[in-house]
Amino acid sequence: MKKITLTKQIIFYIALISIWQLVSMTNIWPNNLFPSPYEVAEDLVYTASDGSLFFGIGTSILRLIIGLTIAIVGGMLLGIFMARVEIVNQTIGSLVLGLQSIPSVAWVPLAILWFGLTDGGIIFVTAIGSMFAVTIATYTGVKNINPHYIEAARNMGAKGTQLAIYVLIPAAFPYLISGFKQGWAFAWRGVIGAELLFSFLGLGFLLNVGRQLNDISQVFAIMLVIMMVGIAIDGVIFKRLENKVMSRWGLR
């Protein structure tokens, strides 16, 4: 079953690249606007061989990790308080819904004014752009915990921080994962978006360099890399985590 899917996918991508190659050979669009897959690959090899590609990936991922960690820790704390303390939900809860609707890049001007053109600014954009997705997932998760779990835990002496760490968070984990997943997607958009606008390092920066140099194959190449990093993180980290949790929590 898995093998068949993989085969289908490989055939699909080979076909896609072939069509891309054919279209670029017809010269409907000039070559400096629509590169061939070969040129893009060439560019990838080139940026990889001088190390700038890996440095860019590393920089972006490091910023992502720091920003996302802040978002996850902060988001879970806020979400738990919202779910457990009604007054927090009634007040801060409504604000969270509003903040959640602000796109990450809309935080960029504020980040530049507060942090200057620094890593701090990018991490701020990444963290704040993804935190509220985690908050809302945590809130929903904690609200949906089987009340018997909490009662049994309280009965056995768990309260406060202990209850949160040993019961609320693990019990809400199936929801938390979808929050992390959403948070990571927002964070990745945030990092790239912020780098594009005000960084001197990272994949977003490389993308911007491609634009400034009118190097269309670099733009294509970096976009591909951004996508592939996304697929890799989704597939390697989140799929596995999800599978494990789903069977452990008896959801499958």
Add this chain to the structure above:
Amino acid sequence: MTKLEAKNIVKYFKHDSHRLTALGGVNLQIEDGEFVCLVGPSGCGKSTFLRIVAGLETPDEGEILFDGKPVTTTGPERIIVFQEGALFPWLKVQDNVEFGLKMAGIPKEERAQISKRYLDMMQLTKFADSYTYQLSTGMKQRVAIARALVMDPDVLLMDEPFAALDAQTRDLLLVEMQLIWEKTKKTILFVTHNVTEATVLGTKVAVFSNRPSTIKKIINVDYKRPRLVEDQNLFPLQQEILSELRPEVKKS
């Protein structure tokens, strides 16, 4: 010595259109080491009563005295076992059993020693490293009982713990439950809707009336143990309980 005393327990519930009086003044006195079975029509408030004794719910009138002192909150001396066990799916069997000990700050090695004793008693040793989704319903119920016994409570509160079991597994656990009670000398409050179960387990059976419920009748069961489900000698008592119960069920 009186272990537990319910004094005129009244409990209301707010529903949208009306106020429902679940418990209408329950009085019950339970001596240390007694095994009291509670039977009554569905919805009469047996679970509610047990939750009040556990301190998970507060009565609107009256009070529960534990060793002569009023109960105000949940405590490790009164441990409840829920019908579905409410085991934590994110923990292995052994960690489930040790949960209360961990919350009490008991070190790992000591916890393992204590839990081993109860895992052995419940014939769960082989499954110590399993997750709850890997267990049958009967095994889950054993884990839930082990998790409660580990707390070494004075009073064990059990809310239809065997309701979801098949007949063979239940009969087995009915015998085991009697042995555990004889071995541990716990005071047990056991809710069941099964009259046979009540006469097999209880030193006495308390029959609830329909809402607003009170305790209508208390029937002593003086008969040698271990008692079996098919024991003909318990038959007259079962008939007596049923004749108390039947008019209440009709009213509801």
